[in-house]
Amino acid sequence: MKTLLITGATSGIGKALAEHAANNGYHVIACGRNKDVLATMKAHPNITACQFDVTSLSETRTALASVEFDIAVLNAGTCEYVDIENFEPEMFRRVFEPNFFGVVNCVDALLPALNAQKQLVIVDSMARLLPFTRSQAYGASKAALHYFTKSLEVDLHHKGVSVKTVSPGFVETPLTDKNDFEMPMKISSAEAAKVMLKNIERNTQSIFFPRVFGYVLRFLQILPAPLQKRLSLALKHKQ
Numbered sequence: 001m002k003t004l005l006i007t008g009a010t011s012g013i014g015k016a017l018a019e020h021a022a023n024n025g026y027h028v029i030a031c032g033r034n035k036d037v038l039a040t041m042k043a044h045p046n047i048t049a050c051q052f053d054v055t056s057l058s059e060t061r062t063a064l065a066s067v068e069f070d071i072a073v074l075n076a077g078t079c080e081y082v083d084i085e086n087f088e089p090e091m092f093r094r095v096f097e098p099n100f101f102g103v104v105n106c107v108d109a110l111l112p113a114l115n116a117q118k119q120l121v122i123v124d125s126m127a128r129l130l131p132f133t134r135s136q137a138y139g140a141s142k143a144a145l146h147y148f149t150k151s152l153e154v155d156l157h158h159k160g161v162s163v164k165t166v167s168p169g170f171v172e173t174p175l176t177d178k179n180d181f182e183m184p185m186k187i188s189s190a191e192a193a194k195v196m197l198k199n200i201e202r203n204t205q206s207i208f209f210p211r212v213f214g215y216v217l218r219f220l221q222i223l224p225a226p227l228q229k230r231l232s233l234a235l236k237h238k239q
Contacts, residue, residue: 001046005029005069007054007106008076010037012173013123016189017073017196022046024197029067032076054102064109071119071200072110073166074103077141079175081134092137099141100148107152116160121200122149123166126214129221130228133236165206166196169213182238185213 004021008014010032022028022044030041031050038049052063054076077099080091103122114120127135128143146165153163170176170183171192187210199207208214220231 001025001027002070003027003029003068005031005050005064005067005072007031007074007102009041010034012175013168013171013189013192013196014073014075015041016193017075018047019044020190020193021197029069031063054105055097057105057108060102060105061109064106067110067113069110069113070117071121072106073121073123073196073200074106075123075166076102077123079138081138082136083134092140095137096141096144099138100144103145103148114156114159114161119162119164119200119203120152120156121164121166121196122152123168124149126167126169126208126217128167129217131232133232162203164200164204167206167208167214168192169208169210169217171209185210 004018004026006014006018006021006028009018009028009030011034014032015030015037018028018030018041023046026046028044028047029050030038030047031052031054032038033051033053035051038051041047042049050063050067052059054060078095080095082088082091107120110120122145124146125138125142127139128146132139146167149163149165156163170186172186172188176183176186192209195209195211196207208218220228223231
């Protein structure tokens with residue numbers, strides 16, 4: 001039985017992936033801050049709970065120091081949108097702490113255990129592909145995370161570690177439930193979990209879902225910058 005470690009496992013995509021993997025024969029180490037949700041999840045015979053806050057380096061190191069795993073999915077994150085008329089630098093720190101530095105903390109704790117038998121899967125977002133309105137904090141954190149992952153892939157190559165990126169589009173989660181704008185091609189967390197696990201098992205290096213939305217955004221990303229800006233302005237006015 002393979003062991004799948006998942007951060008941000010008490011909500012959204014992380015929770016759906018933990019449940020889907022556990023139901024499909026994986027031993028899941030569900031990591032998160034919510035003690036009550038973890039208590040419910042660990043009632044599943046294939047799920048072990050691990051409570052800590054990824055934004056705390058000391059907590060992360062302690063929690064993951066001796067953990068045994070085959071696949072680590074670093075998924076914990078948050079989202080806040082910028083009000084350009086009431087610019088708030090502290091909000092950027094709130095977003096970057098879990099989205100970027102939380103992953104850095106986890107990688108720091110897991111590095112000694114990473115070898116050719118291990119997979120490291122890091123979840124960013126398609127929001128990094130275009131300059132969406134009000135997404136300066138969230139998009140920047142995910143763009144930084146994507147670069148970090150790709151660079152890490154290069155520097156872990158000699159160890160044979162399989163490093164993967166996951167870039168979701170709109171997925172139905174408690175975070176996206178707060179959005180007050182149209183979310184094209186949105187899928188459920190359960191659908192996202194199935195796609196993620198299938199592609200992890202296939203050893204896909206870069207995972208995008210929903211698939212069609214991923215194709216569209218990656219095509220738009222290669223357009224000249226002025227066209228990208230015009231498109232983003234049109235989407236802003238539509239919202």
